[in-house]
Amino acid sequence: MQTNNSKENQPLIRIEALVKTYETNAGPLDALKAIDLTVYPGEYIGVIGKSGAGKTTLINMISGVDKITSGWVNVNGTEVQELNEDGLAQWRGLNLGVIYQSFNLLPMLSLRDNITLAMDFCGKYQQGKSEKKAMELLESVELAEHAHKPPAYISGGQKQRVAIARALANDPAVILADEPTGRLDSATSETIFAIFNRLIDQGKTILMVSHDRTLSRRVERVIELADGQIVSDTGAVHGS
Amino acid sequence: MKPRWRKILADMGSNLPRFVLVILSLAVGMFAVGMITGGYVLTMEDMQAGYDSIQSADIRITTEDFDENLVERVRRLDGVTAADGEKQLQVQMLNGDGEWKNLVIKVLPEDGQKINKIDLLSGQMPVGEEILIDIHRDIALETGDSLLIQLPSGTERELTITGQVRDQTIGTTGNTYFVSPSYGYIPFDTLLYLEQEMTYDTLLVRVDPALSEDEVKTLSDEIVGNVEQSGLDVSSITILDSGSHPNLGYVEAIGGLLAVLGFLTVFLSGFLVFNSMSALFAQQVQYIGIMKAIGAKKSDIIKMYMVLILVFGLIALVISVPLSAWASSKLGDFLGMRLNFLSGGMRYVPLVVILQIVIALILPQAAGIIPILKTSNISVQEAITTTGIDAGDVGTRWIDRLLQKIKGLSRPMLVSLRNTFRRKGRFILTLITLSLGGAVFISTFNVRASLESYTYQVSRYILADVSIDFDRHYRIDEIERMAMSVDGVAGVEPRGRAITQLLNEDGEAAESVEMTGAPPESDLIEPIMMKGRWILPGDRNAIVLNEAFAVRYPDLDVGDTITLYVNRREVDWTIVGFFQFLGTDSFNAYVPLDYLNEITGHYGQAINFQIIASPEISRAGMQEDLARRLDDFFRTEGYALKSSTATDEIWGNATEGLDTLTTFLLIMSGLTALVGSISLAGTMGMNVMERTRETGVMRAIGATDWQVMRLVIVEGLIIGVLSWFFGSLLAFPISYLMSYIVNSSIFGVAGEFIFDVSGFLIWLGMVLLLSLLASIIPANNAAKLTIREVLAYE
Numbered sequence A: 001m002q003t004n005n006s007k008e009n010q011p012l013i014r015i016e017a018l019v020k021t022y023e024t025n026a027g028p029l030d031a032l033k034a035i036d037l038t039v040y041p042g043e044y045i046g047v048i049g050k051s052g053a054g055k056t057t058l059i060n061m062i063s064g065v066d067k068i069t070s071g072w073v074n075v076n077g078t079e080v081q082e083l084n085e086d087g088l089a090q091w092r093g094l095n096l097g098v099i100y101q102s103f104n105l106l107p108m109l110s111l112r113d114n115i116t117l118a119m120d121f122c123g124k125y126q127q128g129k130s131e132k133k134a135m136e137l138l139e140s141v142e143l144a145e146h147a148h149k150p151p152a153y154i155s156g157g158q159k160q161r162v163a164i165a166r167a168l169a170n171d172p173a174v175i176l177a178d179e180p181t182g183r184l185d186s187a188t189s190e191t192i193f194a195i196f197n198r199l200i201d202q203g204k205t206i207l208m209v210s211h212d213r214t215l216s217r218r219v220e221r222v223i224e225l226a227d228g229q230i231v232s233d234t235g236a237v238h239g240s
Numbered sequence B: 001m002k003p004r005w006r007k008i009l010a011d012m013g014s015n016l017p018r019f020v021l022v023i024l025s026l027a028v029g030m031f032a033v034g035m036i037t038g039g040y041v042l043t044m045e046d047m048q049a050g051y052d053s054i055q056s057a058d059i060r061i062t063t064e065d066f067d068e069n070l071v072e073r074v075r076r077l078d079g080v081t082a083a084d085g086e087k088q089l090q091v092q093m094l095n096g097d098g099e100w101k102n103l104v105i106k107v108l109p110e111d112g113q114k115i116n117k118i119d120l121l122s123g124q125m126p127v128g129e130e131i132l133i134d135i136h137r138d139i140a141l142e143t144g145d146s147l148l149i150q151l152p153s154g155t156e157r158e159l160t161i162t163g164q165v166r167d168q169t170i171g172t173t174g175n176t177y178f179v180s181p182s183y184g185y186i187p188f189d190t191l192l193y194l195e196q197e198m199t200y201d202t203l204l205v206r207v208d209p210a211l212s213e214d215e216v217k218t219l220s221d222e223i224v225g226n227v228e229q230s231g232l233d234v235s236s237i238t239i240l241d242s243g244s245h246p247n248l249g250y251v252e253a254i255g256g257l258l259a260v261l262g263f264l265t266v267f268l269s270g271f272l273v274f275n276s277m278s279a280l281f282a283q284q285v286q287y288i289g290i291m292k293a294i295g296a297k298k299s300d301i302i303k304m305y306m307v308l309i310l311v312f313g314l315i316a317l318v319i320s321v322p323l324s325a326w327a328s329s330k331l332g333d334f335l336g337m338r339l340n341f342l343s344g345g346m347r348y349v350p351l352v353v354i355l356q357i358v359i360a361l362i363l364p365q366a367a368g369i370i371p372i373l374k375t376s377n378i379s380v381q382e383a384i385t386t387t388g389i390d391a392g393d394v395g396t397r398w399i400d401r402l403l404q405k406i407k408g409l410s411r412p413m414l415v416s417l418r419n420t421f422r423r424k425g426r427f428i429l430t431l432i433t434l435s436l437g438g439a440v441f442i443s444t445f446n447v448r449a450s451l452e453s454y455t456y457q458v459s460r461y462i463l464a465d466v467s468i469d470f471d472r473h474y475r476i477d478e479i480e481r482m483a484m485s486v487d488g489v490a491g492v493e494p495r496g497r498a499i500t501q502l503l504n505e506d507g508e509a510a511e512s513v514e515m516t517g518a519p520p521e522s523d524l525i526e527p528i529m530m531k532g533r534w535i536l537p538g539d540r541n542a543i544v545l546n547e548a549f550a551v552r553y554p555d556l557d558v559g560d561t562i563t564l565y566v567n568r569r570e571v572d573w574t575i576v577g578f579f580q581f582l583g584t585d586s587f588n589a590y591v592p593l594d595y596l597n598e599i600t601g602h603y604g605q606a607i608n609f610q611i612i613a614s615p616e617i618s619r620a621g622m623q624e625d626l627a628r629r630l631d632d633f634f635r636t637e638g639y640a641l642k643s644s645t646a647t648d649e650i651w652g653n654a655t656e657g658l659d660t661l662t663t664f665l666l667i668m669s670g671l672t673a674l675v676g677s678i679s680l681a682g683t684m685g686m687n688v689m690e691r692t693r694e695t696g697v698m699r700a701i702g703a704t705d706w707q708v709m710r711l712v713i714v715e716g717l718i719i720g721v722l723s724w725f726f727g728s729l730l731a732f733p734i735s736y737l738m739s740y741i742v743n744s745s746i747f748g749v750a751g752e753f754i755f756d757v758s759g760f761l762i763w764l765g766m767v768l769l770l771s772l773l774a775s776i777i778p779a780n781n782a783a784k785l786t787i788r789e790v791l792a793y794e
């Protein structure tokens, strides 16, 4: 949390000359071509672009779930490309909240246990305390009364709210969301955006990929990708 | 509890069938190993303990009648720990089914048995005109019933049965256990009632267990000297293996088969566990991805699943340990009943339990480690983007290219064929499991065939229909004339018998050799020659020896001279061959009848006659009736007839022992078939579950229930047929190994190796049926899924 206030002017995410090349049967495919990007604490950023532009790839590079081909990514002082797989997993669990289009909840666990599991893997789990924290998080997404149900018994919008609550389990500074409302209707999407707004108010930094047409009026800064390159970056607080 | 363990626990709950399949496949293997090793250990222990407790004789000497004084004198010799007098009497008895059968009556010594003790199983010891009956042959009479017997003189007597006993020494002398007649046991005083003198004619001796083989021989010579000093003629001396039960060979054979089976089962269940675990982890891929995305390290994941597997092993252990101990004891009971020993009931054998624990700890971890490592290595993004439709290896391998080339295959058939090979690893393991199971199944038939062929060959030593034994020698032409006058007799051939002895180093008579004199031109004997030839017309002092000589005196060879005591004369014989008989330890030899008679002074005489029945009698299967009529005839004519037995009765009994093995083999093959079909059902179930989404797609584009089911069933049948093919190939080496084990433990030789087509055909039928059954349930499940269910699946 120290990053949020004390280092107000220090960038939270710094990406330089980031290249991602996939080896495909049809030869190498450059999904990202020399991306430079700086994100400051508390920023609310929307990433847009056509299908195949490289949005998901960019998110994956920041969260470290896939290998960087060249360039470097620094998140909150950590050089992502230098961590090994296990190091990345731990670091991600503690510093990032990741939200996907498909909610990716574990079907065999209750909503509350889905959240405490995230604490467990980061070594932050303490029996009573963690469960109380999980209940508070569910409370904040208005799902406390469903805490003991399995994900199969709630709606898609509710699932995504649980996924957000889980992303917040270890109180990370950064939230990465890849089309979080992609599977939801517009009314339900509203509730998700409302939660994001609240998180920004609390000082979190959010990087969200979305096809939502109204995105530009919701976020402070919009980055547009096309063919693996940033073609526009509007509303940047500190310029880019 | 930490959330991660709650996840594992919840996994089990929500996915019970797959977890049950994994645990079941583990438990089956551990059960089989436990039952097999436990059954073997229990049987060996019980058989040994039981046999030790009866104090079986080390030396058996038959001689003329003697009394307790001689026994007392022998008892005092150095190295002798116990001695008993014994007398055996061969009579005819009328069994509960109204048939006359042979009965050997043993006399219990006056001062109680100290050697070759019988176990009283029910009832009480006999006094006066009473008798105990041994249980190894069913005489259809019960305790309290009266037993009618006919003495050699023709006199009939009645004895009351007072109880049932087990005599574990049956099979130690003369006939092997399975061809032995019924035995009865009477008090010493009852001899008078049976027209016998109150004497013994056999001396049983137990020696100090510390004595070496040579020392026992020396002691035996000393005892013989003592007997001869009393002015008695010794007719036979036998040194016995008092340490092992006469049916130990069968247990060893079964033990050998069990070892083969146990070895295979560990493999089979290993494959099964590997397959079911792979399927389990295939399903977990996505969850592992999610867990990694929220911070789980690879080591966390590995640890979680290793613990899960440990739990599997423990559950399987808890199920299989008591169940296998129970099954072992049942196996022991079965063998005890068939092989004449008392099984000691259910108990846990520490070694077996430890073995099972080790397997529980190692096998599932070994089978699980590859799938665990594979799935834990998967990257988050890969796991999360996994769709329901998994192409596997379709289109990339030669098999698909091959399939493309086959013209005229229908589309659905092509889909089935491709599906079969889609999960290469799983397909191969299932194929191996089912092939091995099939190979064992087929092999049991081959082993049975080679056992039967061996017994058949052995039965060719006595091609005659009836064998009649007299108590003394009679003129050959006289008996021939008399026998031919009986209706249904087509031919008669004489046999001479002599108990002869080998010489020890000091040139004294040692162990006995049972010598049979036969006409060299006889065509009633078809021997199995191990070496050399049979006796031929023109031979004089030629001798053919049985396998016991080859085993005990490996230096003996064709052309050598062997000296035997015959009729208290040293006689030199030229060995012309070695023949293979029932694998007994006792020495047997065949010589030309005329030469034997020359030595014994019984010119033109014989003591045993082989009777050939007329074709009508043989065809009607009336040999037993002929035997009975011959018996009546010779007794009425005043001949000292000992017994008249139809030979097919002897072979009927002989195959009984092999039936035990055959039954056992059948159980074995059933077990392997079971393991094989569990594995096939598991595979088919997993395949169908994995293709849930794809099935939905097919349904959505118009496939009917039957079409969906047929895809699965055809796939099952393809695996079945392929496994039959490979199983048939594998059956060759496995049959060979199993036949070798069984034949060499029972007969002491490798035996002939026979292939029985019926095994191959029956297994083909069975494997088709099993594949059908194993795929029908999953097929039905696949067809039942609604499109909505499948496509809405997340």
Ligand SMILES: Nc1ncnc2c1ncn2[C@@H]1O[C@H](COP(=O)(O)OP(=O)(O)OP(=O)(O)O)[C@@H](O)[C@H]1O
Residues within 6 Å of the ligand: A022, A023, A024, A029, A030, A031, A049, A050, A051, A052, A053, A054, A055, A056, A057, A058
């Ligand atoms: N694992 C992969 N292997 C090979 N190529 C890939 C892989 N993942 C993505 N790509 C390719 O990289 C390019 C960028 O993909 P990406 O998923 O980042 O696009 P996106 O902007 O998220 O698209 P969408 O809006 O459809 O989600 C595409 O051309 C895609 O085909």
Ligand SMILES: [Mg+2]
Residues within 6 Å of the ligand: A055, A056, A057
């Ligand atoms: Mg995308």
